[in-house]
Amino acid sequence: MSESPVMLVTGSASGIGRVIAERFVRGGYRVHVSDVDGAALQRCAEAMPGISTSLADVADVEAVNAMFDEVDARYGRLDVLVNNAGISGPTAAVEDIQPADWDRTVAVDLNGQFYCTRRAVPMLKASGGGSIVNIASNAAFFGFPLRAPYTACKWAMIGLTKTLAMELGPFGVRVNAICPGSVEGPRIDGVIERDAAKRGKSPAEIRELYARQSSMRLFVKADDVANMAFFLCSSEGATISGQAIGIDGHTESLSNWLD
Numbered sequence: 613m614s615e616s617p618v619m620l621v622t623g624s625a626s627g628i629g630r631v632i633a634e635r636f637v638r639g640g641y642r643v644h645v646s647d648v649d650g651a652a653l654q655r656c657a658e659a660m661p662g663i664s665t666s667l668a669d670v671a672d673v674e675a676v677n678a679m680f681d682e683v684d685a686r687y688g689r690l691d692v693l694v695n696n697a698g699i700s701g702p703t704a705a706v707e708d709i710q711p712a713d714w715d716r717t718v719a720v721d722l723n724g725q726f727y728c729t730r731r732a733v734p735m736l737k738a739s740g741g742g743s744i745v746n747i748a749s750n751a752a753f754f755g756f757p758l759r760a761p762y763t764a765c766k767w768a769m770i771g772l773t774k775t776l777a778m779e780l781g782p783f784g785v786r787v788n789a790i791c792p793g794s795v796e797g798p799r800i801d802g803v804i805e806r807d808a809a810k811r812g813k814s815p816a817e818i819r820e821l822y823a824r825q826s827s828m829r830l831f832v833k834a835d836d837v838a839n840m841a842f843f844l845c846s847s848e849g850a851t852i853s854g855q856a857i858g859i860d861g862h863t864e865s866l867s868n869w870l871d
């Protein structure tokens with residue numbers, strides 16, 4: 613390949629996605645960042661000159677199609693798709709979850725991956741190979757009380773990963789999932805606060821509970837996830853496909869209740 617490879621990462625104006633974008637910029641990729649938050653996208657573009665951006669909700673198929681049209685028009689190729697955009701969804705017992713909240717979680721955390729993947733695949737094939745990395749969760753390996761829609765979507769992402777690895781392997785396209793544990797940052801702080809309120813515990817107690825879900829008693833850094841995504845897409849990861857890789861200090865369980 614004479615020109616630098618091209619990658620697209622969704623939900624990447626902030627959080628883990630932004631750290632992934634930064635890692636691929638450092639690794640010599642031409643990077644397309646997309647997000648539903650226009651102000652965050654603007655800040656991201658200013659901080660990373662040279663990237664291209666799209667304002668796109670991954671749950672909106674028309675917006676996703678427009679985003680891929682923009683990438684195609686600008687670069688004429690795609691080498692990596694990182695399906696990162698995802699929302700936490702409601703923290704509630706299943707009988708208290710509103711259908712609209714269920715639907716929105718599935719729309720972002722599952723349908724969005726499909727909308728992006730179906731447009732990326734022809735471009736990856738045309739590039740002669742490439743990688744899809746799905747950012748799932750350690751919730752893809754366990755039942756996770758009070759987080760039914762999120763957990764169902766993350767398990768579904770593994771099914772999609774394994775299936776697409778089989779469909780696309782013969783074309784030299786690899787498909788893997790990364791399953792982070794609790795990642796330091798504002799999102800997990802929000803999850804902890806909502807969980808604490810639901811269980812009548814303090815945020816500090818819930819934070820300790822989350823740390824103890826991991827054999828190594830740790831929270832993950834976004835850099836750990838970004839480095840794995842970059843490795844999987846590099847020549848060093850050339851024989852890795854169809855895998856769901858935990859970046860989590862080994863999660864033992866997500867159901868160790870305090871009471």
Ligand code: NAD
Nearest residue numbers: 623626627628647648649669670696697698749794795799
């Ligand atoms: P975050 O909420 O900090 O950031 C997500 C980014 O995605 C934000 O910029 C947001 O504006 C954007 N976004 C939200 N909805 C979108 C949509 N519909 N379309 C496009 N962009 C959208 O989240 P994060 O912690 O960086 O999580 C990123 C991914 O990692 C998610 O898929 C999440 O489920 C997964 N994950 C996170 C953790 C964690 O502890 N933070 C753990 C395991 C897995």
